[in-house]
Amino acid sequence: MTSPRPETIAAWTALMTTSRVLLERVEAALKAAGLPALSWYDALLEIEKERATGIRPFELKDRLLLPQYGTSRLIDRIVAAGLIEKLDCADDGRGFLVRITPEGRRVRRTMWPVYGAALREHFESRLPAGELTTLGGLLRRARPD
Amino acid sequence: MTSPRPETIAAWTALMTTSRVLLERVEAALKAAGLPALSWYDALLEIEKERATGIRPFELKDRLLLPQYGTSRLIDRIVAAGLIEKLDCADDGRGFLVRITPEGRRVRRTMWPVYGAALREHFESRLPAGELTTLGGLLRRARPD
DNA sequence: CCGATATAAATGCAATTGCATTTATATATG
DNA sequence: CATATATAAATGCAATTGCATTTATATCGG
Incomplete structure (x- = not known):
């Protein structure tokens, strides 16, 4: 029945626009460097965290x-690019394991400086450290479970 | 060269995940009510702001x-649904004007309670008013120009 | 006025995403 | 053990998005 308060709407609008604009900047930086999209980075990073298993x-x-x-499709595309591989899974015949390849590690390491530089330039540079910390905390608390 | 600071990375991660999760919730609420997506709402709202011209x-x-x-394509889809119309533009033969139809106003007004309720439930309810204001302010400052 | 350049909008085609369903294997229950 | 149910992953098809280019009209410099 009751509408959200004006501050809620303002914060929501800012959340949508800021996240979208920043994401665009980061994606643009990666693309300009001839590198894969952020979704690949995220996947490679998580996969690399389990590089042993x-x-x-x-x-x-x-x-x-x-x-x-x-x-499923993201994995297939990254496999096709040779950056990860599918391994048969002894425990469970329905599935498999995904492991990063040396080339995958290399690509991820190449992406990071570009990604990081974009974050520093477009995001970190805009707020003092203390406020970045505050922002992160508020955002984590605002995230639904 | 230098990586972003840990607080930067944490805030960035929180920004990406919170915005994505909240957007999903809102979109899901609209879809569950059999209503158009948020992109249509945003467009209808801006178009309605200029309903005179x-x-x-x-x-x-x-x-x-x-x-x-x-x-261009979003407009075409909303036109096809009868919620907006294209008007010839006297000033500029290359383009046209987009105006909301009565049905478009009706649909937007129907969407708002669902949209607003989702915002209250998933977002507003998670932070006290003062912190929502702080969050909005930080996000606006973090947004690149 | 004329050609060059800029701006508004549309579009062909490829890539990605979303939705619903399917396939395959595992786990639980009688 | 056999059947029912649950979980893991893939996939056909439609919708959407991205990219590059195209079409049309406007504006600018001479």
Whole structure:
């Protein structure tokens, strides 16, 4: 019945626009450097965290907050590029493990400086450290479970 | 060269995840009510703001932060649904004006309670008013020009 | 007025995403 | 063990998005 308060609407609008604009900047920086999109970076990073054992697609989906079919297709594309590989999973015949390849590690390491520079330039430079910390905390608290 | 500071990365991660999760919730609420997506709401709202004169697609694109081709196609879809109409533009033969129809106003007004309720439930309820204001202010300052 | 350049909008085509369903295997229950 | 149910992953098809280019009209410099 009752509408959200004006501050709620203002914060929501700012959340949508700022996240979108920043994401665009970061994606643009990666593209300008001839590198894969951020979604690949995120996936490579999570997969690399489990480089010893590999990671199951359903676990990756949970960490990346992607839909199941999106994860399935993202994995296929990154496999096709040779940056990760599918390994048979002894425990569970329905699934498999995904592991990063040396080339995948190399690409992720190449992406990071570009990604990081974009974050510093477009985001970090705009707020003093204390306020960045405040912002992060508020955002985490605002995130639905 | 230098990486972003840890607080930067944490705030960035929180920005990406919170915005994505909240957007999902809002979109899900609209869909569950059998209503159009948020992109239609945003467009209808901006178009309705100029209900007297109509609005030019290039102006709409700037307000919605959409690419030109995205705006062109979004307009076509909303026109096809009968919620807006294209009007010949006397001033400029290259373009036209977009105006909301009565049905468009009706649909937008129907969407708002669902949209607002989702914002209250998933966002406003999670932070006290003062912190929502702080969050909005920080986000606006963090947004690149 | 004329050609050059800029701006508004649309579009062909490829890539990605969303939705619903399917396939395959695992787990639980009688 | 056999059947029912649940979980993991893939996929057909439609809708949307992205990219590059095209079309049309306007504006600018001579």
